[in-house]
Amino acid sequence: MAYTIKIEGYNEHQINVANFAKALSHPARVAIIELLYERGGCYCGDIVSQLPISQSSVSQHLKELxxxxxxxxxxxxPKVKYCLDKTKWEMAKQFFCHFFDNN
Structure with missing residues (x-):
């Protein structure tokens, strides 16, 4: 979810890095990303079985991602299959690499 703070005065790169960082700011979300990367995709129930949190918590983290x-x-x-958006994932990787290489 995009930040709901004042963004005037910040460039697009800064806003994008902050949005991706926020999305990855919880260990459950990092674990979900790793799982989806490893498996190529899976259902919510598969994710729930791999994490030490409830189904409702997994659903909330999936929503944020x-x-x-x-x-x-x-x-x-009756299921929903989740996978990485490879285009956005590559974009996030490039944003973070640029951020860390230039700071």
Missing amino acids: KEAGLILATEQP
Whole structure:
């Protein structure tokens, strides 16, 4: 989810890095990203079985990652399959590399 703070005066790169960093600011979200990267995609129940948190917590973390654009959700009723948005993931990697290389 994008920041709801005043963003005037910050450049697009700074805003993007902050948004991706916020999306990755919880260990559960990092674990979810790692799991999706390793498996190429999986269902919410698969993620729940791998993490020490409830299904509702996993759902909330998936929502945050989806709003940041890092993951995609494909409806396969009655389930939803999640995977990395490879384009956004590469963008996030480039933003972070640029940030760390230049600071």
